[in-house]
Every structure is written in structure tokens, then in C-alpha cells.
Amino acid sequence: MPGEGGASAGHLHYTIQFTNRGATACTLDGHPGVSLVTGESGQQLGAAAAREGTPSLVRLGPGASAYADVSLAQVGDYDAAQCQPQAAKGLRVYPPGQTASAFVPADGLTGCASTSVVPLMVDPVVAGR
Numbered sequence: 001m002p003g004e005g006g007a008s009a010g011h012l013h014y015t016i017q018f019t020n021r022g023a024t025a026c027t028l029d030g031h032p033g034v035s036l037v038t039g040e041s042g043q044q045l046g047a048a049a050a051r052e053g054t055p056s057l058v059r060l061g062p063g064a065s066a067y068a069d070v071s072l073a074q075v076g077d078y079d080a081a082q083c084q085p086q087a088a089k090g091l092r093v094y095p096p097g098q099t100a101s102a103f104v105p106a107d108g109l110t111g112c113a114s115t116s117v118v119p120l121m122v123d124p125v126v127a128g129r
Helices: none
Strands: 005-006 010-018 026-028 034-037 059-060 065-073 085-093 104-113 120-122
Touching: 034 065, 034 120, 059 085, 065 085, 085 120
Parallel strands: none
Antiparallel strands: 005 010, 010 065, 026 059, 034 085, 065 120, 085 104
């Protein structure tokens, strides 16, 4: 889930951590599904994160972790009429290739209600850091 947040030139940065809690190895391949949401059981806010980078298969032994970086552009940089800024309560995260998700609360997020503006970006999962 989001780790240490950071900021750079108009972006907020988070790292999502996926940990194999099972007794046998597993694999992850691709990008997680990530979107801003209006609450724990809330509706998706705007478009899902754009996927950047080329994925590769990550093998996780028991207890091992993989990570995916997420960045959110400051929506104030977009035309307000086109973006339709709205507060978000957190992120909805789907592990690559999965349909079950988790809500990750996060304070101070603002997204675009419009799906024509995509301020959220996600990189593919990578092996432990």
C-alpha cells in the first residue's frame, strides 16, 4: 500500500508494496490497477491510472515483496472546467491480474472527476528494493 509519499515538480509520489503472505512462491506480472476513490466503498473518481513502463515477471518467495510507483499530478495544473477537481479519500488498488481490490486511505488527494484528464500514473511492479 502507499509507502512514503513524496513530491516533485507538481506531482505526489507513492509506492505500493505487494507482499507474498503465503507459504509458497507466487508471481506478479504487469501493472496494478489504481484509481482515486471517494471513500472506502466509494465510487471511482475520474479515469484509472495511466500505465507507464514495460512490465516483467516478478517472482516472490514467501515473505518477499514487490513494489509499484504511483504518481499524481497536481490537478491545479489542469484547466478546472476540463478537470472538474474533486477531493479523493484514497486509492483503490488491484494487484496485477486480480479482480479483488483494497482501499488505501490517503489524506490530501485531489483528482479530476472528468475522465478526459488522467493525472494518475502507475509503473509496473518490480522486485524488492
